[in-house]
Amino acid sequence: MWTTRIRPSSLTPSNTHPEVPGAAQSAYSRSENQAAILALGLSRATHLRGVPQLIDGFDGFVFVTPEYNHSTTGVLKNAIDYLYAEWNNKAAGFVGYGVVGAARAVEHLRLIAAELQLATVRSQVALSFYTDFENFTTLTPGAHQFDALSATLDQVVAWSDALAVLRK
Ligand SMILES: Cc1cc2nc3c(=O)[nH]c(=O)nc-3n(C[C@H](O)[C@H](O)[C@H](O)COP(=O)(O)O)c2cc1C
Numbered sequence: 001m002w003t004t005r006i007r008p009s010s011l012t013p014s015n016t017h018p019e020v021p022g023a024a025q026s027a028y029s030r031s032e033n034q035a036a037i038l039a040l041g042l043s044r045a046t047h048l049r050g051v052p053q054l055i056d057g058f059d060g061f062v063f064v065t066p067e068y069n070h071s072t073t074g075v076l077k078n079a080i081d082y083l084y085a086e087w088n089n090k091a092a093g094f095v096g097y098g099v100v101g102a103a104r105a106v107e108h109l110r111l112i113a114a115e116l117q118l119a120t121v122r123s124q125v126a127l128s129f130y131t132d133f134e135n136f137t138t139l140t141p142g143a144h145q146f147d148a149l150s151a152t153l154d155q156v157v158a159w160s161d162a163l164a165v166l167r168k
Pocket of ligand 1: 066068070097098100
């Protein structure tokens, strides 16, 4: 993927937090979160097996999103909603693609992240269908987009590190 080519080391899982980082400090504990999920009639479906552990293993995230009706996709929102403690006290950045770089979708994701106690960094990548894609399909990002991605990744790593004290 484009992002991992630029900064692979910052996107690899860490083994330093094997068990629910941040659960002790979070508003919801893992069991409270599971209780809330059960109360809503949802369950951790079998196709999600391993996903909580996968998200646990990362200290920061870069969400890549298109834009549908000025928001992110229902699929991404649904995936985010299945977890809670696993997102807490970590950092996130965004890469959006759309008519205006999925800017409105990213703003919605920032609101969602606030509820998840997931700190979102200022820098973001806004890929335009008009200027960063050939024929609206093949990714051909402008040079400035590499700088934007680099700045985003730097901020995600810095904030993930700074929040480590809350994940103990
Ligand atoms: C129902 C619908 C709503 C859309 N709304 C937006 C929008 O608000 N902003 C935008 O930039 N693109 C919008 N698009 C275009 C999609 O973002 C575009 O098709 C994109 O390629 C979807 O990415 P994906 O194929 O990776 O899901 C919309 C497309 C559909 C079908």
